[in-house]
Amino acid sequence: MLTKDKLLELYRGMVTIRAFEEEVRKMHNAGLAPGLVHLYSGQEAVAVGTCTALNSDDYIASHHRGHGHCIAKGSELDRLFAEIIGRRSGYGMGRGGSMHIYDPATFNLGTNGIVGGSVPLATGAALLAKLRGTGQVAVSFFGDGVLNQGILFESLNMAALWSLPVVFICENNGYGEFTEIDDVTAGRPYAKRGEAFDIPSEKTDGMDVLAVHETVSKAVTRARNGDGPSFLIFDTYRYSGHHVGDKQEYKDDEERELWLSRDPIPKLSEMLVAEKKIKQAALDELDAEIKATVIVAANQAKKMPEPDADDLTRHIYAA
Amino acid sequence: MLTKDKLLELYRGMVTIRAFEEEVRKMHNAGLAPGLVHLYSGQEAVAVGTCTALNSDDYIASHHRGHGHCIAKGSELDRLFAEIIGRRSGYGMGRGGSMHIYDPATFNLGTNGIVGGSVPLATGAALLAKLRGTGQVAVSFFGDGVLNQGILFESLNMAALWSLPVVFICENNGYGEFTEIDDVTAGRPYAKRGEAFDIPSEKTDGMDVLAVHETVSKAVTRARNGDGPSFLIFDTYRYSGHHVGDKQEYKDDEERELWLSRDPIPKLSEMLVAEKKIKQAALDELDAEIKATVIVAANQAKKMPEPDADDLTRHIYAA
Amino acid sequence: MPPDSQQTDRNLTLKDAVLEAMFEEMESDQNVILIGEDVGTAGGVFKQTKGLFKTFGADRVIDTPISESAIFGLAVGAAMAGSRPIIEVMFGDFLTLVMDQLVNQAAKVHYMSAGGFNVPLVLRTGIGVGGNLGPQHSQSLHGWLAHIPGLKVVMPSSASDAKGLFKAAVRDNNPVIFMEDRMTYNLKEQVPEDEHVIPLGSAEVKREGADVSIYAVTRSVHTALAAAEHLQVKNVSAEVVDLRTLAPLDVETIVASVQKTGRALVLDGGYQSFGITSEIAATIGELAFDYLDAPVMRLAAPDVPVPFSPALETMTVPNAEQVVAKVTEMYGGLG
Amino acid sequence: MPPDSQQTDRNLTLKDAVLEAMFEEMESDQNVILIGEDVGTAGGVFKQTKGLFKTFGADRVIDTPISESAIFGLAVGAAMAGSRPIIEVMFGDFLTLVMDQLVNQAAKVHYMSAGGFNVPLVLRTGIGVGGNLGPQHSQSLHGWLAHIPGLKVVMPSSASDAKGLFKAAVRDNNPVIFMEDRMTYNLKEQVPEDEHVIPLGSAEVKREGADVSIYAVTRSVHTALAAAEHLQVKNVSAEVVDLRTLAPLDVETIVASVQKTGRALVLDGGYQSFGITSEIAATIGELAFDYLDAPVMRLAAPDVPVPFSPALETMTVPNAEQVVAKVTEMYGGLG
């Protein structure tokens, strides 16, 4: 059983992400965060359950729905907001935006606009960790859509072949854009995609942060011990559809309600209160504190300047 | 049990390919067939066992080691030779060469210089056959090297998803260029790569033309009946190494002899004689006849003119 | 008729004009099928395939997994076997994922098979800058495609052209890349009904002029036209040549224009270095040297990843003021 | 020392010069690793990595499956994490398979991360025409790469340059594409020992001349030099400029040469249309217009798939006679 501190860390992480995404939604609706913004709300248990099982120098590589991973791995909220609204203090000087957030300080190889594009990046970092014997582990986060991208299979093969310390994490939220994953994906269960390479593979409830944490912890231990990769599928749900503005006409209310009833945040808070780890009042206080922190960060970001003309051509080449 | 005629068709097919490849080797050594020439000798049972299970309007798509497939599907020997030595009467006017032989008359979507490149071509032809309800089947031949190319997995997924009439045939000759396939390929058995997509998958002896024929026939029936793809792996061997000129220092004699002892041609001929289907003398006659035919075709090709300057720019665009 | 064009008013957006072309070609030729991500029940992420699924059904409008390489390869195979697929690659940036099947297979099959097989397909893709989509969703790699023998490359600037060129593309027996700048999607104009087919390989002079020729494709044509208005005020009469297709390239029309005007500016929305403005400028320099009163100038996107930042993104789109400035430079100032 | 260069005679082939560079850089920097198909125990399909496996072992010389996209992606990830991978893509034609990871990831990471991550890697690949390898094994797609901001593109013409440029490429903190024309592999010359590093972005005048400037990279440099000899006989003094790197491009040296000679021919082994000769010609036309006595001419490979046929294949390689003819054209004939 996890310590109270760890449990609160999980709770804090999920609530922070949820609050962050709500601010992003507002920013988008206010025209501050234009472009394609994909919210992570609903999937918090996956990012938080995973990143709390990692060391600070373990790598992650994320995808287009990646704010949650950045937060869970420890990026600064104001710099994240700043990037998402195109400000100079953002992680990419506002030049990357939501789908391109890189943070070397947290060993985050980036969110990514190419579906499947970041899978080999994590695998490559794992290759180097193995060659150098650093004990680092790399996590590759990807959506269910990647289950059909060739580069995933190529990466799985090399990871298995060389026993690389990488954990492949598929966040199956049921859809790729507006298409149901089950309509475009053959083979059941999907875990067989990992098993084909003799990689330990399993499916776990992605709405239960404790289950995620436990499953990932085992995989991380395996990786760190030199026993190679794991392929984990977490069933989860994107509350806001594909991107802010998606009317989600393709989803029915029943489905939405089912998943809302499985929301990972109340699930954890109810458990915490029931098991008397903490009082509801204290949680409410924590919620308020987190929300305040997030809003402060958002406001800080909004006050930041936009990049200037010189920034257009900065960093084309590294010195 | 197959009829005597069918058995002799199998025999004739394999002997023709073997004799053809011997002529190609001579042509290469004589400087007539420059470039990269990959001989099919040793793998005859796969091409012949497969193509004899197909209708004439079934599609095949082949790879860089593809002379055998073209012959087994019924291309004209002189035009094949002509292409391989760059003559105007070749299937591509001598502009494709060994790795780029296309024959619409035999529904051959081409040999191919890109490892894995032809897999989706066959799958696409199968898609159309299915949409049109023509009852045609497509066979995708590929080497073991393709077991690690992403495009294979993407194609398998769509073939399974849409129940396409395609038979995926992996010719596992143990090596990709100079690298042992087992050294670069994770997951055992390799058939799990097909099973991950719920595709009926199996491994069969690729040195036994009857076994190949039987396995493929079942798969073709399945495909024609609308029951979707199959994934077949045939273990086989390339006697001449990667390409003509390969000294094969990476292979030991023991291995070579083991495979020679499993040669599909004597295996069939011994069976034919033992089961009194035909006398050895008649087989010897047949051998001589086939060899003569092949040599005539080779000589015809050698007499053909090379393409002329205008052919350089012909067929850039279709009218 | 597709849902959006039932109006008798034929004032259509470019997006709807292409949709109409697609509808008409699918109706008149059973061999035309549409393949891509979200093109079916969803009707396209920009609603660019709306209604097609309902009309033509799942056998002709095929939703695919996210597997760009193999989807495109399947289309090549289906085309070789006798169909005429339209394949959508959602963003031009993802062409990077289909390059092998496009360049090493589709472009060369007709040649390698000595005419034995055709590959009649249309690869439709959205390009361009302007939606704050960031560096991986804003590229215009048309120069790459025009470099490859065997491919045709079409880039319409107007709704009417888009319809006529798309219909020609579908009927063409070669792999045709049809690139639509998303920023032109809502441009409206009167679009002819039905049999309106514009042959691939014909540029069009969109505005006649006497003093300087401005060459462009798709969105940049409008930038050129706007600049031409400004220049008129300065008494410079600019001719605007819309290339419409990069391959085949209408060299005759290109050269004829500059022979008349003596000055040329080539404009484009793609990265400048080793981009399409280079080819047009070099061609003019080679074939019309004796007619030139000034160096052939180029104006294209700066050589930087297209930034997300709204403040910076617009700086990567050549604008009318810059065109005017470049032309002014050719005159050594117009003061 | 790698096996092939133990001789005190420093007359090395280009292939061995690169091998030596690789050896030296791997020896002096533990972070340099080599990844690719058949690069290890087999020593490369052209013996271009011979001996490295034996010296540096399986942890630094890594044989891979045939998975170009992911191999390259792994290298990008490893580079971001702090190593300096050299990745071999066996044939330049197979670049089509790594374009996404190259263009959408490697080229843009440094920019998108505002300098947070570097991607210091060398993608080594063989290009060129001459082995009768057919349309899918003979392409030279350097123009594509030079078009992408963030990539460096190196194309050596001689053994000594190859060594110096390769060492610079390995030490560079960016993704560098190092393209070797297989037809230059056996060119020999004296190669300096050890600390011989040629900065990327510097062209070199390989032959001084007064009348015409010929620009080229890799194999074409030798064609230009041969043509220069022929032209000398006709009393035309040709200057040969070896660009050496396409990105960064040494515009200064390019322009200086034509300012001196007044005539320019750009030569290349890639497809002509929308290829690299276009960019160089356009640049010269723009920046040296007033110095030009004749149109800037281009001579590159015809826009056709490179045929297997020995009779036809040579027709796709620009030769010295054609160069002489082009230059002669500039003079309106030379009598």
Ligand SMILES: Cc1ncc(C[n+]2csc(CCOP(=O)(O)OP(=O)(O)O)c2C)c(N)n1
């Ligand atoms: C290679 C590529 N193809 C297509 C797209 C367009 N696209 C962006 S997100 C997306 C759906 C991805 O689905 P999934 O992986 O399940 O992630 P989710 O959005 O559900 O989190 C698609 C098709 C892309 N960005 N990259």
Ligand SMILES: Cc1ncc(C[n+]2csc(CCOP(=O)(O)OP(=O)(O)O)c2C)c(N)n1
């Ligand atoms: C995409 C691609 N990568 C690499 C090569 C170079 N190559 C040609 S054949 C070959 C080995 C293929 O092995 P396999 O599929 O087992 O076929 P085999 O030669 O054994 O019949 C390689 C790597 C290629 N032609 N295409």
Ligand SMILES: [Mg+2]
């Ligand atoms: Mg999803």
Ligand SMILES: [Mg+2]
């Ligand atoms: Mg093999």
